[in-house]
Structures are given as structure tokens and as C-alpha cells.
Amino acid sequence: MIKNMTCINCPLGCQLKVEVDGEIKVSGNKCKRGEEYAKNEITNPLRIITTTVKVEGGDRPLLSVKTDKEIPKSKIFDIMKEINKVKINAPVEIGDIIIENVLGTGANIVATSKIQRAD
């Protein structure tokens, strides 16, 4: 299998050619980071999700949240579904855990903004 991808480590954006044939062979990269990036992207691509959850009784209707660790790229939409089920009560502080160990990924969904009570 041959896969083409763009390295994201720096503005150069090397076009990488990745051959997977038991072993993973990377070409097109101008530095080592490109090889490492391509190998990770092939074996276990990871992403941070940032999104929002609904808030009750807050000074605004939405709380911004993120996964506190990278999660497998293939689970992005499943995790979005879990996050969208949640409604949280104000107040909320940055870092508060909104969902623990979401879908068994080991990542928590944590608050990234501060919500005060509406008064």
C-alpha cells in the first residue's frame, strides 16, 4: 500500500510518500520528524478534539471543552456523540472534568473556559 500525506511539523509541509509493506518506508521528508510523523499517522493517528457542551444557568449558553489527551482519530465522531449528550450546570472552572475517561480512551473531556452563574 502506498499513501501520500503532508507533514505538519513545520511550514515546509513536505509531501510524504509512505509505503507500507510489512515495514513502513517513508520518502519525500527533508528531516527525521517527517518519518516519525508518517509512521504515527499510519499506525496510530491521534487528535485532540475541541468542541462545546450545553450549559444550564450560566452567563452564556455554551462551555468550550477539549480532550485532555490525544485520542484515536477513528473515534472522533463517537466521542462527539458522547459529548453532545452532556448538559452541565454553571459555574464551571477551566480544567473541570466534564466526562471522565471518555469511551475508555483514557482521555477526559475538560472545560477550557470559565462560566459564571447568571444572575
Next chain:
Amino acid sequence: MERDLVIIGGGPAGLAAAIEAKKNGIDDILILERDKRLGGILQQCIHNGFGLHVFKEQLTGPEYAQRFIDEVEKLGIEYKLESMVLHLGEDKKIIALNPKDGLFEIEAKAVVLAMGCRERTRGALNIPGSRPAGVFTAGAAQRFVNMEGYMVGKKVVILGSGDIGLIMARRMTLEGAEVKMVVELMPYSTGLKRNIVQCLEDFDIPLLFNHTVTKIHGKERVEGVTIAKVDDKRQPIEGTELFVECDTLLLSVGLIPENELTREAKIEINPVTNGAYVNELMETSIEGIFACGNVVHVHDLVDFVTQESFLAGYGAAKYIKGEKSNSANKFKTKGLNGIRYVVPNIIHPENVKDAVNFYMRVSDVYHNVNLIVKDGDKVLYKSRKNHVSPGEMENVKLSKDILQKVEGDELVFELEEVAI
């Protein structure tokens, strides 16, 4: 009311300027912010990637903002929210209003302009067609989706591949919309590589270079757009038109520094950046009025806004304390041969703290060039660049020592081809 320092705008630029002025001995500071909370546009930028330079970690926009808001609170810096500045005079007189105080006037010893920028709209592009609902700037859509809780559409076309457009492509996709494509007039994107990969390629969203939207269809609501290929003069090519069904068009077609107040105060504006000309302390053409952040020139990274704004706060403090030198010893900066602009524009070497960070943008994509800085024929700085692009701001740091030895009246920044 009289104040030592008034800061117009409570986004990342204004907050950093306030903090630095306070740390440099100015106690009487007032920040005027027109939104309901401090933090500016960072509050709606819920994605991560902020802070790598300043904090050496990846933060989301609201997290980055909160660090500065907490510091402003800790230092006891006063601010007024929902406060709109209506007038700024050459004499540093400010007229503002808010729901609590009504209309009020402030006489300021010094002012920092930190109003940021605003998005170019459909009107700036002259896209033909009717005027249905469903046409938004990407930033307006971002505010609706991330802060107000409204989804702006289900089938989306995005015009412009700057970072806000890319970020919104992913955001809309995560919230269940179908993003049909991102259309880019230029042959390259001004967005970060990371965003092209993680916002478009991750979700198989096509990115069409050398294309634009030539018509918006629909009467009540957008029903589709016509896209077309453009030639090398950026004009649509007849016969390449294609109808794309959608209910929403997001525009990510550039940012304009918000300088109405600056113009009103008759501060000199650089026609290339649409921001004020500034010196080594981020002071404008009016002594005691400083400017920093996106109101001066549009930045890619908030980290650089912060660094530049610390400098403006430091400069304002120097001015208020009467420690700023007014010596005639100065020189200008200029971009040539591929450097579109350089900030700051005027340098008085004796006012420089340790060094000056010169920020600049190139006019096109270039490979294998040297970025050089010249004082007459003398090369003061040279750096090899494998790749430069208008979307990535370049910066060059020159020490006070080097700047004090400049002999000419102009420091020239330019690109030079490298013979291979």
C-alpha cells in the same frame, strides 16, 4: 475623568499592554472593552494551538485569554465592559459609552490602541447574486456556533482557505454539517499546514485552488453557489462554471485592522498594512498614542500579538514616566524585493530595551532564498529560508547593539535568491 493610560480593546493585545504597563510602574490604567467579557476573539477560538511560543504548551483560545484575564485581575487593573469608544482626538481625549455610565469623557496621558481587526465581508468581494440568508463571514459563524449555540447551516461551501475558514470547516463537520468544499482564489493557502491536514484532509473535504465563487443562488435562503476556475490574473474563466448545491456560504477572505478611531485622531496609516505606522516602542505618529496587535498588522499567531503588546505597554509606561528619549537619531525600515512590509517602521536606537523584533510578510511563495537586512551596502543579517509564504509571518530579531551602529537613514529588508 483623567487617566494615565487608557487601553482601547480588551483582547489579547490590550490585556498584554495593560499588564506590562502596570509592571513598569503605571497604576492608573483603564481598559475599555466593547464585549461582555475580556479576551476578545480568543473566546470564540475554542480550538487549540495557542501559546506554543509564550507558554511552551498548546492551549485553546479561551484558556490563553484566561491566563491574561487572571493576571489583570491579580494586578488590580481596572476595566469597563460593554464600553464602546466613539471618539479619539489628537489630544488623547476619549468619548465612550456603556449601559452603566452612559456617555463619558476621559482625558488620557497615554493611549494604547488595541482594537484588533474585522473580517472582510461579501460586500468587499462584489459576488453577484441575490441576498439570501446563509452568507456569513467565517468568524461570525464561529461566534454563533461556539458561543451563542446556533448552527448556521447544514450544507456548507467555504470561500477562502485562511486559518479561520479551515478551522470552521472542521468545526461545522464535527457538529454534523456537510462541508462540500473549500474554494481558494490563490494557487496556495495562507492557512497553516497543520490546519489543512487536520481540518480538511482528516474529513476528506476538497480544497480547490485557483477557484472562486462567481454567483450566489437562492432568494430566502442560499440554495447554491456557482464556482469557477480563475486565470493567472485571478479572473473567472468562462466555461469552467460549476453549480454547487449548499445552504450556507462562509467567507474567510481576509481581515482588516479596525482603525476608524486611529484615522479620526489623524494618526498616519500605512496603506500596505492598513494599520498605523509605529516605532520601536509601538508608538504611532502621535506621541503618547501606542498601537499593538492586529490593529497594527494582521498576525498569524496570538503569541506574537502578546509579545508586541508587552512592548507597547512598556513604551506607554516609559512615555508616562517621561523616560522616553526624543533624540533626533533615528532611521526608517523598508521592505524590498519580495518583502511586502516591515513593522516597526521607525527606530530610535536609544529607546530600544534589548532588541527589536521586526515582523514582516513576503509578497509571494518563494523557495531557497536568503532573508537579508542591509544598512546601505552593509549586510547586518542573513538567514537562509527553504520556504517562505505570505501566510507565514517572518521575524528578524536585531540587538540594540546592532541597531545603534546603523549609519544610514534606512534599514532595508529583502529577499535574495540563493544560487544552487
